[in-house]
Amino acid sequence: MKTAVMILALGAAVLAGGCASTRRVPAPQESQVDAMNAGLREVQGRSTRGGPSLDYVIDPPDIVAIYVKDNEDLSGEQITVGPDGKISRPLIGVVTVAGKTVDEVSEELRGMYSQFIRDASVTVMVTKYQSKFVYVDGEVLRPGRFAYTGNDSVVNVLAQAGFLTKRASPNGIHVARGNPNDPEIYPVRLKDVIIDDDSRTNWLLEPDDIVYVPPSFLSRIGYAIEEIVFPFTTPLRAYATYDDIVD
Numbered sequence: 628m629k630t631a632v633m634i635l636a637l638g639a640a641v642l643a644g645g646c647a648s649t650r651r652v653p654a655p656q657e658s659q660v661d662a663m664n665a666g667l668r669e670v671q672g673r674s675t676r677g678g679p680s681l682d683y684v685i686d687p688p689d690i691v692a693i694y695v696k697d698n699e700d701l702s703g704e705q706i707t708v709g710p711d712g713k714i715s716r717p718l719i720g721v722v723t724v725a726g727k728t729v730d731e732v733s734e735e736l737r738g739m740y741s742q743f744i745r746d747a748s749v750t751v752m753v754t755k756y757q758s759k760f761v762y763v764d765g766e767v768l769r770p771g772r773f774a775y776t777g778n779d780s781v782v783n784v785l786a787q788a789g790f791l792t793k794r795a796s797p798n799g800i801h802v803a804r805g806n807p808n809d810p811e812i813y814p815v816r817l818k819d820v821i822i823d824d825d826s827r828t829n830w831l832l833e834p835d836d837i838v839y840v841p842p843s844f845l846s847r848i849g850y851a852i853e854e855i856v857f858p859f860t861t862p863l864r865a866y867a868t869y870d871d872i873v874d
Contacts, residue, residue, distance in 0.1 A: 663797050664790040666821030670829070671786045679752060681730040683777030686758035687712055691724070691732075695740060696748035704754065718743050729753060761832050763788040765840035766795035779832045781815050785840075794846035802830050803837040810837075 685691065687708045693716065695701040706714050712725025719739040724732045733751040740747035756774035761784055764770050768789025773779075781802060785791070797817045803810040815838075819825040832838070842850065 659797070660791050660793050660795055663795075663817060663821065667782055667785055667790055667817075670821060670824075671782045674780060674782060674826075674829075679729075680777030682728050683753060683756075684726060684728055685724050685732060685753065687725060689753055689758050690755035692752045692754045693736065694750040694752075695736075695744070696750075698744065701740070708758075759834035761834065762837045763840070764837060766792045766842050766846070767840050768792060775832070775834045780826075780829045781832065781838055782820065782829050784832065784838055788838075791840060794842050794849075796841050796843040796846075799841040801839055802832065803839060804833060804835075 685708060687710050689708050691706050691708065691714070692704040693702060693706060701717050703716070706716075708714060708724055713721050713723050715721050716736070719736070719742075722732075722736065722739070727735070729751050733749050736751065737747050737749040740749060753776075756776050759775035760772040761775050761779055762772050763784050767785065768791075770788060773784055773787050781800075791797075800815040800817060802813040802815065804813065805811045813830050814828060815830065816825070816828045819827070820829045
C-alpha cells in the first residue's frame with residue numbers, strides 16, 4: 628500500500644507539473660485571433676468565390692441535376708454519375724459526362740435534345756460534390772476534408788473548417804499542392820487579405836490542396852511540454868493501480 632501511495636503521489640506531482648507548465652505557456656492573445664476570425668467572416672461574406680462553377684469537371688460519383696426547359700419528364704434532380712462516368716437520360720440514352728465541365732455537358736445535352744425538341748434549353752448543375760476534395764489541417768476548429776467545388780478559396784474552406792483556434796498563428800498559413808513529398812507551397816498573407824482587401828493570396832484551390840494553419844510559437848512550446856510530460860503519467864497510474872491490488 629505504501630508503494631502504491633508513493634507512486635500515486637509521484638504521478639500526481641508529474642501531472643500537476645505538466646498542467647502548470649502548460650498553463651505557463653499562454654495561447655496567443657484571444658483578441659487577435661477573434662479579430663482575425665471576424666475579418667475572415669467579412670471577407671468570406673463578400674467573396675464571389677464559393678458558388679457554382681461552370682468549369683467544374685464532373686467525375687464519379689458526383690450527383691447532378693439536369694433541367695430541360697418546359698419538359699419536366701426529361702428533367703431530373705438526383706442523377707448519380709456511374710463508375711463508368713456515364714448517365715442515362717430519356718430520349719437520348721446513355722451519355723458520358725465524366726471528365727467534362729458542367730458547361731460542356733450542358734452544351735452536349737442541348738445538342739442531343741435539339742434532335743427532338745425545337746430550341747432545346749438544358750441546364751446542368753452539380754447538386755452534390757463527391758469526387759474531389761480539399762483538406763484543412765492544423766489550428767482550425769474542424770480540421771478534415773471538404774468537398775471541392777471548383778470555386779473554393781482559402782477563406783472559403785477556412786470558414787467550412789470553423790475558422791482559427793485560439794492557438795493559431797496568422798503567420799505561416801499556406802497551401803500545399805502537388806507531390807506530398809515535395810509540394811509547392813503558396814503562402815497566405817491573412818493580414819493583406821483582411822486589412823488591405825488584397826485577394827492575391829486568397830488562393831483559388833485545386834483538388835487535393837492542403838490548407839495548413841500552424842500553431843503560434845508559444846503554442847508549439849506548450850505542445851512540446853505536453854508530449855514530454857503526459858506520456859509518463861499513464862504508466863505511473865497503471866502501476867499504482869496494480870500495486871494497490873497486489874498489496
